[in-house]
Each structure stands twice: as C-alpha cells, then as structure tokens.
Amino acid sequence: MKKIKFGMVGLGRLGIQHAENIAFKIPEAELTAICAIEEERVEEIKTKWGVPYGYTDFDEMIKNNELDAVFLCSPSHLHCDQIEKALEAGLHVFSEKPLGTTLEECKRAEKAIENHPDKVFMLGFMRRYDPSYVYAKKMIDQGKIGKPFLFRGYSQDPESAIAGAIAYAGHSGGQFIDMAVHDIDLSRWLLDSEPIQTWGIGGCYKHDEFGKHKDGDNVSALLKFKNDAMAFIFAGRTAPHGYNVETEIIGTEGILRIANVPQKNLVEVLDPSGVRKECSQDFLERFETAYVDELKEFVDCIINKRKPEVTVYDGTRTTIVAYACKESFETGKLIDIQEN
Ligand SMILES: NC(=O)c1ccc[n+]([C@@H]2O[C@H](COP(=O)([O-])OP(=O)(O)OC[C@H]3O[C@@H](n4cnc5c(N)ncnc54)[C@H](O)[C@@H]3O)[C@@H](O)[C@H]2O)c1
Structure with a gap:
C-alpha cells in the first residue's frame, strides 16, 4: 500500500500532536517532512522519530516532490498564504482552524481551492x-x-x-x-x-x-x-x-x-x-480521539478521491x-x- 506522505508545518502546542498522529496512529500516512521556525526543535523531532526531511522554511519544504500533502498547524495568519502555495505545488492540504484571520485571506483560499478541484482540502473543525x-x-x-x-x-x-x-x-x-x-x-x-x-x-x-x-x-x-x-x-x-x-x-x-x-x-x-x-x-486531552479521526477522514478522502464534509466555505462563513x-x-x- 502506498502511504500518503505528509509534510507537517508547525510543531507547537498542537502541531506536535498532529505530527505524532501522522507518524504513529494512521497506518496509511507517513510523516515525511517537518517544518517549524525553531531549527533545534526540527532537528530534535527529526532525530527522535526518524523523519526523513526537516525544514525551517515552508517554501523549501513544498518543493520536496516526495510529498503528497501538507498539514498546516502554523499561526493562524499564515494559513491562507500557505494553502495557496501548497495547492500550487500540487499538494493536498489540511489546515487547522481558523481558515484565515481576514475575510480577504479566506476568499483567496477559496479561489485557490476552486482552482485545484483534484486536490483534497480540509479544515480542522475537529469537534x-x-x-x-x-x-x-x-x-x-x-x-x-x-x-x-x-x-x-x-x-x-x-x-x-x-x-x-x-x-x-x-x-x-x-x-x-x-x-x-x-x-x-x-x-x-x-x-x-x-x-x-x-x-x-x-x-x-x-x-x-x-x-x-x-x-x-x-x-x-x-x-x-x-x-x-x-x-x-x-x-x-x-x-x-x-x-x-x-x-x-x-x-x-x-x-x-x-x-x-x-x-x-x-x-x-x-x-x-x-x-x-x-x-x-x-x-489535546479532551479531543484526543477527534484529532485522530479528522486525520483519518482526510487520508481516506485522498485515497478514495472524495471530499470531506468540512469545506473552505465553512471556514469563510x-x-x-x-x-x-x-x-x-x-x-x-x-x-x-x-x-x-
Ligand atoms: N483545533 C484546535 O482545537 C486548536 C487548538 C489549538 C490551536 N489551534 C490552531 O493551530 C494553529 C497553531 O496553534 P499552536 O497553538 O500550535 O501554535 P504555536 O505558537 O504553539 O506553534 C506554532 C508553530 O508554527 C511554526 N511556525 C511559525 N511561523 C512559521 C512559518 N512561517 N513557517 C512554518 N512554521 C511556522 C512555529 O515554529 C511553531 O512550531 C493555530 O492556527 C491555532 O488556531 C487549533
């Protein structure tokens, strides 16, 4: 079985949990790359979990043509820009909530997603x-x-x-x-x-x-x-x-x-x-299962070429x-x- 290869963006309070879920809890997923601005943190996780690639620059990471998808758990004001760039690089995108911190950003994300109908986009309304x-x-x-x-x-x-x-x-x-x-x-x-x-x-x-x-x-x-x-x-x-x-x-x-x-x-x-x-x-404790289940849904959507219930329009709204x-x-x- 070919695994969905993920690039994880953000290794902060929540990102590290998503990274762990990708690496160890979803058999159909693989944590292929990680990206955060703290170089030491990237090196630490890369070594500890044997992640093949580590980056401190998002733009560099999405050039890695082994990747199938990115998981964005960066600060909220970066989401829409990273959604646009990742889709343009041919990647499926899971983004943490909120979609963006301005309406203009959300509209740009909507357009990017509409322009890439073959890619799966999902937003992290894990509840x-x-x-x-x-x-x-x-x-x-x-x-x-x-x-x-x-x-x-x-x-x-x-x-x-x-x-x-x-x-x-x-x-x-x-x-x-x-x-x-x-x-x-x-x-x-x-x-x-x-x-x-x-x-x-x-x-x-x-x-x-x-x-x-x-x-x-x-x-x-x-x-x-x-x-x-x-x-x-x-x-x-x-x-x-x-x-x-x-x-x-x-x-x-x-x-x-x-x-x-x-x-x-x-x-x-x-x-x-x-x-x-x-x-x-x-x-992390209260929604432990939900974070794994939303990821399962995203991976299943990619494998079975279908779209998740939570859309970019829920994010804009x-x-x-x-x-x-x-x-x-x-x-x-x-x-x-x-x-x-
Ligand atoms: N669904 C939920 O329950 C839930 C809970 C908490 C946070 N969140 C969302 O998750 C996102 C991250 O929150 P957090 O609390 O983990 O933040 P955090 O500040 O703890 O971590 C942010 C991470 O992003 C990285 N980062 C910053 N700038 C970057 C860049 N330019 N490129 C790549 N990586 C960059 C940092 O290095 C860090 O690892 C936010 O959008 C937040 O709203 C969702």
Missing part, C-alpha cells in the same frame, strides 16, 4: 469528529429532538494556560476568531442554518492584557439564525478547574447536552475535598460570523451579519 458530537448530530438528523431551536456552547481554556494565551493574543485574531469559531461552526452544523444577526459582549475581567488587542479574556455572543433558531456562545480564558467545552441543543421534542459536567473519565474521586470528578486540562461578533463586542451595536 465534528468527536464521538459525542457525531452521536448528537445523528440524533438530530433522525429527528430525535424534534426541531432544534437553541444552541448553547461554552468553550473555556483553563487559567493555568493563561500565559500562553496572553503571549498568543497579538496574532490570534481575538477570542471570537480564535476560540468561538468552534462553537460558531458547531451551531451552524447542529442547527442546520446560518446566523444572520449578533450581539457580542464581554470584557477583561481578570487579565487586562487582552484589552490592548481590543479583546476580552471572556466574551460571549447571542446569535439569531435564518431559520429563527438562537445561539448563545461563550468563550473564556480563565476557567479555574480545567478545559471546559460544554454544549446544549434544545429542540421541540428533546434536549441534548454534551459534557455538561466536563469530565476526564468515569472515575469519581472521594477524598478530603468531597466527592468529585476530574476535568480534562487542555484541548465562521470567519465572517466571528468578525461580526467581534465588531459588535467592540462597538456595542447589534450587527447584521453580511452574506458571503
């Missing part, structure tokens, strides 16, 4: 591959909760990771584009409609540092959808207890809750502080909605969300 969300979506599609009309999504990073979040704040694009895009995507997917109006609020309740990037440490948005459904989305950086992603979908005949009490596993701890369940501490939330947060006004 759609988490077993619980897959199960919930199936129940909704089977009509088990009637007509879904309200989505509530909380996504909170733990306070223990605040130093990294502050360091990253300058080029994250802001909380709505960086974190809330996951819930924006989930709400569109689970309510099967598009948001048309938003009111964003929030602030710096604990860490003023976010203010200098016109951002908050905790933000939220109310969204009205084309089909009259509602969503409430909350994105925060200061959860005291761990990584907390919880979702509720209310329908006319039933309600689904996913990780309403976030838990690491089924263990209950009875100790001097009482009876408790532990919580995942980061996205979530970026438009996230920016509308951000505009509302910054201006205090109710915003009508533009069409594409």
Whole structure:
C-alpha cells in the first residue's frame, strides 16, 4: 500500500500532536517532512522519530516532490498564504482552524481551492469528529429532538494556560476568531442554518492584557439564525478547574447536552475535598480521539478521491460570523451579519 506522505508545518502546542498522529496512529500516512521556525526543535523531532526531511522554511519544504500533502498547524495568519502555495505545488492540504484571520485571506483560499478541484482540502473543525458530537448530530438528523431551536456552547481554556494565551493574543485574531469559531461552526452544523444577526459582549475581567488587542479574556455572543433558531456562545480564558467545552441543543421534542459536567473519565474521586470528578486540562486531552479521526477522514478522502464534509466555505462563513461578533463586542451595536 502506498502511504500518503505528509509534510507537517508547525510543531507547537498542537502541531506536535498532529505530527505524532501522522507518524504513529494512521497506518496509511507517513510523516515525511517537518517544518517549524525553531531549527533545534526540527532537528530534535527529526532525530527522535526518524523523519526523513526537516525544514525551517515552508517554501523549501513544498518543493520536496516526495510529498503528497501538507498539514498546516502554523499561526493562524499564515494559513491562507500557505494553502495557496501548497495547492500550487500540487499538494493536498489540511489546515487547522481558523481558515484565515481576514475575510480577504479566506476568499483567496477559496479561489485557490476552486482552482485545484483534484486536490483534497480540509479544515480542522475537529469537534465534528468527536464521538459525542457525531452521536448528537445523528440524533438530530433522525429527528430525535424534534426541531432544534437553541444552541448553547461554552468553550473555556483553563487559567493555568493563561500565559500562553496572553503571549498568543497579538496574532490570534481575538477570542471570537480564535476560540468561538468552534462553537460558531458547531451551531451552524447542529442547527442546520446560518446566523444572520449578533450581539457580542464581554470584557477583561481578570487579565487586562487582552484589552490592548481590543479583546476580552471572556466574551460571549447571542446569535439569531435564518431559520429563527438562537445561539448563545461563550468563550473564556480563565476557567479555574480545567478545559471546559460544554454544549446544549434544545429542540421541540428533546434536549441534548454534551459534557455538561466536563469530565476526564468515569472515575469519581472521594477524598478530603468531597466527592468529585476530574476535568480534562487542555484541548489535546479532551479531543484526543477527534484529532485522530479528522486525520483519518482526510487520508481516506485522498485515497478514495472524495471530499470531506468540512469545506473552505465553512471556514469563510465562521470567519465572517466571528468578525461580526467581534465588531459588535467592540462597538456595542447589534450587527447584521453580511452574506458571503
Ligand atoms: N483545533 C484546535 O482545537 C486548536 C487548538 C489549538 C490551536 N489551534 C490552531 O493551530 C494553529 C497553531 O496553534 P499552536 O497553538 O500550535 O501554535 P504555536 O505558537 O504553539 O506553534 C506554532 C508553530 O508554527 C511554526 N511556525 C511559525 N511561523 C512559521 C512559518 N512561517 N513557517 C512554518 N512554521 C511556522 C512555529 O515554529 C511553531 O512550531 C493555530 O492556527 C491555532 O488556531 C487549533
């Protein structure tokens, strides 16, 4: 069996996990090259895992004609440029979310993907591959909760990771584009409609540092959808207890809750502080399976010449909605969300 040869771009907080998944968890994939700007890190991983090629320059890596695909886990503002270049070099592309940090970038990525219909492009909205969300979506599609009309999504990073979040704040694009895009995507997917109006609020309740990037440490948005459904989305950086992603979908005949009490596993701890369940501490732990399953899907799409469900247009749409939330947060006004 010919393996799909990957060039991995970015070996940071998340990139190193994707690289490990490519190298060791997908039999049909091979980690052929790695690229990051820290030369020592590239050398370290190359030697440790026996990766054939290491680069500190993306443009050099995509000239390697052994590669079939690139996996982009570089900073968000680089995604669209790298998508364009990789497609032009004849490679399939998986890009981490968000698609881009400006609408103009997203439109350029759309055009590049449309110009290369033979290539597979996939965007990393991994929650759609988490077993619980897959199960919930199936129940909704089977009509088990009637007509879904309200989505509530909380996504909170733990306070223990605040130093990294502050360091990253300058080029994250802001909380709505960086974190809330996951819930924006989930709400569109689970309510099967598009948001048309938003009111964003929030602030710096604990860490003023976010203010200098016109951002908050905790933000939220109310969204009205084309089909009259509602969503409430909350994105925060200061959860005291761990990584907390919880979702509720209310329908006319039933309600689904996913990780309403976030838990690491089924263990209950009875100790001097009482009876408790532990919580995942980061996205790597909570979405471990989803990161592998989204990669399996991408590889399978390449092998079987088909396209994944998550498209570049989901990336553009979530970026438009996230920016509308951000505009509302910054201006205090109710915003009508533009069409594409
Ligand atoms: N899906 C999720 O749950 C999730 C979680 C975290 C991060 N992300 C996304 O993943 C991406 C990376 O985030 P991170 O937290 O791993 O970032 P990070 O800052 O920890 O790592 C960034 C990596 O990119 C590399 N890099 C920087 N500039 C480069 C360039 N010009 N060419 C090649 N490599 C370059 C760096 O060397 C580093 O290895 C971001 O877009 C982020 O939004 C997604």
